[in-house]
Amino acid sequence: MADGFHEKLVDASIEKVWDFVSDLDKWAALVPGYMEHTIISDAESEWKFKVDAVLFRKKIHAKVEIKEWVKPGKVSFTLTGLNEKFTGSGSFQASRLSTHETIVRGRLSISPDSSMGKLITPMIERKVPEMTREFTNNVSDEIERLYSHNL
Numbered sequence: 001m002a003d004g005f006h007e008k009l010v011d012a013s014i015e016k017v018w019d020f021v022s023d024l025d026k027w028a029a030l031v032p033g034y035m036e037h038t039i040i041s042d043a044e045s046e047w048k049f050k051v052d053a054v055l056f057r058k059k060i061h062a063k064v065e066i067k068e069w070v071k072p073g074k075v076s077f078t079l080t081g082l083n084e085k086f087t088g089s090g091s092f093q094a095s096r097l098s099t100h101e102t103i104v105r106g107r108l109s110i111s112p113d114s115s116m117g118k119l120i121t122p123m124i125e126r127k128v129p130e131m132t133r134e135f136t137n138n139v140s141d142e143i144e145r146l147y148s149h150n151l
Contacts (some may be wrong), residue, residue: 002127004108004130005014005105007131008104009101009102010103010140012143014072014102016101016147017072017104017147020139020146024039024045033060043067047061051127058084060086061081062080064079065066065077065083070141073095076089076091086110088109090107093105104143110124113119135140
C-alpha cells in the first residue's frame, strides 16, 4: 500500500474552501494527470487520468465513491480501478485557523490488487505522495486565486 499526506495553509475562509471542494466539477481538473470525469450521482463518479512513471505513461480509469460530505470540512472517498486492479481511499479535510485562514489536508492511499502488485508497488509508493502533494497544492492555490480575502 502507498500513502500520501499533505497539508497547506490557505488564505481563505473555511466557508470558501467548502464552497469549492463540495463541488467536484470545480476541482476535478486539478487532479494530477486529469483527463476527464463523469458524475453518475451525488456519491459516484468515474475518472480518467494518466500517471507518468519513469519508463511509461499509464491511463487509469477509476470509480470514485464519496463516503462523506461533512460541511464545512471533510470529503472522504474510496477508489476502485476499472481498467487496473487497485483499491484506495482518500480525504480532503479543512480546519479553520482564523476568519480568513484555513488549513487543508489531503490524504490518499492506494493498494494494487493484481499479480503485478509486487512490480508496480515501488512506483506507486513514489507517485502517491507526489500526487497527494500536487493535488492538495493545486486545490489550495485555486481556492486562493478565487476567494482570497486580499483580492
